[in-house]
Amino acid sequence: MRFHVLTLFPEMIEQGIATSILGRAMDRGLLSLEAVNIRDYTASKHKKVDDYTYGGGAGMLMQAQPVYDAWQAVQDRIGDRKARVVYMTPQGAVFNQSIARELAQEEDLIILCGHYEGIDERVLEEIVTDNISIGDYVLTGGELPAMVLIDAVSRMIPGVLNNHDSAETDSFMNGLLEYPQYSRPEEWRGKKVPEILLSGDHAKVDAWRLDQSVQRTRERRPDLYQAFMEAHPDYGKPKKKRRKKTGDQENL
Numbered sequence: 001m002r003f004h005v006l007t008l009f010p011e012m013i014e015q016g017i018a019t020s021i022l023g024r025a026m027d028r029g030l031l032s033l034e035a036v037n038i039r040d041y042t043a044s045k046h047k048k049v050d051d052y053t054y055g056g057g058a059g060m061l062m063q064a065q066p067v068y069d070a071w072q073a074v075q076d077r078i079g080d081r082k083a084r085v086v087y088m089t090p091q092g093a094v095f096n097q098s099i100a101r102e103l104a105q106e107e108d109l110i111i112l113c114g115h116y117e118g119i120d121e122r123v124l125e126e127i128v129t130d131n132i133s134i135g136d137y138v139l140t141g142g143e144l145p146a147m148v149l150i151d152a153v154s155r156m157i158p159g160v161l162n163n164h165d166s167a168e169t170d171s172f173m174n175g176l177l178e179y180p181q182y183s184r185p186e187e188w189r190g191k192k193v194p195e196i197l198l199s200g201d202h203a204k205v206d207a208w209r210l211d212q213s214v215q216r217t218r219e220r221r222p223d224l225y226q227a228f229m230e231a232h233p234d235y236g237k238p239k240k241k242r243r244k245k246t247g248d249q250e251n252l
């Protein structure tokens with residue numbers, strides 16, 4: 001996957017992604033990141049990229065021209081295939097795991113970060129294919145959201161994660177929160193590891209973990225719990241006892 005980020009703060013993106021697991025994935029050639037400074041594409045003498053909004057109102061708007069030319073330069077480097085352009089915006093669909101999985105299928109992804117009060121609508125109409133928000137709270141720009149998206153998409157790409165925390169076995173994959181986990185020592189500050197985890201009975205451990213996941217989800221994420229119960233209406237119901245054979249019944 002090749003990420004191309006259009007931004008006024010390219011260093012912020014480069015710094016954030018180069019570290020951690022993603023930096024290693026880049027070294028191994030699984031990912032690449034190009035942070036393009038929109039200001040490098042301004043046609044104005046004073047490198048201006050923003051202006052007042054028609055119709056009045058507070059704040060400045062990013063102008064269409066430098067954004068369009070930065071996008072065109074990236075798209076020209078990519079070649080004939082039109083890359084998806086994700087605009088990070090509070091007015092977008094809320095990002096989630098299924099969007100991350102879908103975007104991970106792309107060869108190239110162009111991510112546009114806004115600043116100031118936003119971007120001139122006309123260039124958005126021309127180039128944007130997807131509008132994405134990372135949640136209902138107000139940030140100062142699209143750079144942190146872009147980094148969040150890059151992180152979540154990258155770990156869905158085969159080989160980026162090491163064998164064990166593979167994307168398959170993740171929490172959220174079954175719509176439930178993760179169960180609690182424990183490591184050594186067996187007792188810490190008087191708190192013991194739940195007995196069942198030391199029993200060696202894998203079936204019992206699995207059942208305990210599922211129950212913990214469900215209870216935790218019910219308490220912390222009632223929205224996810226409701227969806228889980230609608231998908232598993234029999235969960236938690238006692239199993240129907242097999243009817244005892246009576247003397248009158250014949251075996252078939």
Ligand code: 9D3
Pocket residue numbers: 088089090114115116117118132133134135136137138139140141142143145
């Ligand atoms: C005054 C109206 N504001 C719209 C809600 C203006 C505005 C606020 C914040 C315009 C841009 C921003 C900067 N935020 C983002 O660019 C952003 C964002 C966010 O603030 N929250 C969650 N997801 C995202 S994705 C991009």
